[in-house]
Amino acid sequence: MTELFRKTAAELGALLAAGEVSAVEVAQAHLDRIAAVDSKVKAFLHLSADTTLAQARAVDERRAQGEKLGPLAGVPIAHKDIFTTADMPTTAASKILEGWRPPYDATVTSRLRAAGLVILGKTNLDEFAMGSSTENSAYGTTHNPWDLGRIPGGSSGGSSAAVASYEAPLSTGTDTGGSIRQPAAVTGIVGMKPTYGGSSRYGLIAFASSLDTPGPFGRTVLDAALLHEAFSGHDPCDSTSIDAPVPPVVEAAKNPDVAGMRIGVVKEFGGEGYQPGVLARFREAVELLESLGAKVVEVSCPSFAYALPAYYLIAPSECSSNLARFDAMRYGLRVGDDGTRSAEEVMALTRAAGFGPEVKRRIMLGTYALSSGYYDAYYGQAQKVRTLIARDFDAAFHQVDVLVSPTTPTTAFPIGERADDPMAMYLADLCTIPANLAGNAAMSVPCGLADEDDMPVGLQIMAPVLGDDRCYRVGAAVERALESRWGGPLLAKAPAL
Numbered sequence: 001m002t003e004l005f006r007k008t009a010a011e012l013g014a015l016l017a018a019g020e021v022s023a024v025e026v027a028q029a030h031l032d033r034i035a036a037v038d039s040k041v042k043a044f045l046h047l048s049a050d051t052t053l054a055q056a057r058a059v060d061e062r063r064a065q066g067e068k069l070g071p072l073a074g075v076p077i078a079h080k081d082i083f084t085t086a087d088m089p090t091t092a093a094s095k096i097l098e099g100w101r102p103p104y105d106a107t108v109t110s111r112l113r114a115a116g117l118v119i120l121g122k123t124n125l126d127e128f129a130m131g132s133s134t135e136n137s138a139y140g141t142t143h144n145p146w147d148l149g150r151i152p153g154g155s156s157g158g159s160s161a162a163v164a165s166y167e168a169p170l171s172t173g174t175d176t177g178g179s180i181r182q183p184a185a186v187t188g189i190v191g192m193k194p195t196y197g198g199s200s201r202y203g204l205i206a207f208a209s210s211l212d213t214p215g216p217f218g219r220t221v222l223d224a225a226l227l228h229e230a231f232s233g234h235d236p237c238d239s240t241s242i243d244a245p246v247p248p249v250v251e252a253a254k255n256p257d258v259a260g261m262r263i264g265v266v267k268e269f270g271g272e273g274y275q276p277g278v279l280a281r282f283r284e285a286v287e288l289l290e291s292l293g294a295k296v297v298e299v300s301c302p303s304f305a306y307a308l309p310a311y312y313l314i315a316p317s318e319c320s321s322n323l324a325r326f327d328a329m330r331y332g333l334r335v336g337d338d339g340t341r342s343a344e345e346v347m348a349l350t351r352a353a354g355f356g357p358e359v360k361r362r363i364m365l366g367t368y369a370l371s372s373g374y375y376d377a378y379y380g381q382a383q384k385v386r387t388l389i390a391r392d393f394d395a396a397f398h399q400v401d402v403l404v405s406p407t408t409p410t411t412a413f414p415i416g417e418r419a420d421d422p423m424a425m426y427l428a429d430l431c432t433i434p435a436n437l438a439g440n441a442a443m444s445v446p447c448g449l450a451d452e453d454d455m456p457v458g459l460q461i462m463a464p465v466l467g468d469d470r471c472y473r474v475g476a477a478v479e480r481a482l483e484s485r486w487g488g489p490l491l492a493k494a495p496a497l
Contacts, residue, residue: 004029009075009169009223016063016074023056023063023074027118030076034120034167037497042142043152043162045081046089047121052076055118062116072226073116078168080159081122082129083109083214084203088119092205093137094127096326096333096354106203107238108172108214111231120168123158127356128323129174129207131155132182132428133418136358141415144187146455146494150412153183153428156217160187163217165497170227171217176208177311178408178432180215181444185407185458188446188490190224190475191217193432195465196439197242199228200235208318209240211311211436219491221445221476225253228468244466247441252469256476259293263474264400267300269431275410277450281457282406285447288481289404289474299396299403303388307434310389312426313369313382314437320366323359326351361422390438397464402474405431407444407458435462443471445478446490456490 004012004026015021031049038044059074084090084102091097105113112119126136134142134157142157144150145165152161156173160183163171173180175193184191192215199214206212216227228249235241265286270279290296328334328350329343336349355363369378396403409430418424435442444458459478463470483489 188456264299316366
């Protein structure tokens, strides 16, 4: 039998259901893989073999008792360390929460457990999900499995690297401005941002509450769909949760027929600033869709040009408000409490020591944008741009079924290359931010390697609100056709760790 850790989640689920392997065997195979490669990749912040194996034994016992289990029962998963977990630390990759053990599980966490998924551990991220490279983690940088000298994307870089390095078949992420799709693109895997409100934010440590969206990573479109279905759906604990059925994402992934679909190419994404190899793979993916019977048209979304500056006013403003709760009084780090200082002094010392440079930068930007005399000029104007972007999407989806673009303008860049240039770092999210501002569904699926550096390129597929299944339908069609052309999945071309 092929090494268990190289099998897809769907394959593992079938083997487990048939009784050909046990959940304990599958979990141990992945723990062994983590032990072999994670010292190089550094995807995980917390691991507990005992906890993992105990979860796996519980699944085996449920199956032995004849309980009807879901398609992912016994399949291991890596969990982004921004979701609360009662049995593991939750740090959001920040010193201000070092060692914190939450008293409750996030809804996403509890739904993973209910579906029988086995949580391997918590993965690294940019601190409080603020970044595009995982270099902003307080606990060190995660490395791209394709080239250990390059970034794995961010903020969900630990989750993307875990899947791309075969340490886990599935992982969770969050997408605020591209933090699932961008790391998926640069590590050669599938990443999905569901419709905002389609997956619960309860127990997700908030960065920007009107933007944060939990979503799945997988090595295949079907794997991502199975995980999407497992943890999505209405949650009364989340006031922004949509009370509507989960779109038929698994069915769409299994039936990827795009004949007759209308595909819109976003005119505003491309040209100067885009790596030639990225544009070449994107054009080939569009031609491929056309060859499969889709009708391709160019669509203009003029307000997309203002998405980046609007996002970097809205997201920091919400971050400034959300992170005010880390005050050294209730939980987490406390610095300077020697009995001689006021609460204000302790709060200031704690935040100075506990927050990293990027988090401080965004708090200051947001506080300024919300301040008296500037609110209307900055935050208010950004919200008007957000409305225009949503209108552009609405107009586009009257013409086409989905929109497509490169996921990122470039492939993964070398670690440290943009560390001192925040604007260059922010440009990594140029193509992904509009879908967050409008709340639409959007996916990244691998579409090849750039000529310049043999690094993965992602195709972004954007669909209307609650049109998540369209992303899976188109993504699976591209995946199937390209794998037929390549003779297997893109990850098979990765240098072996």
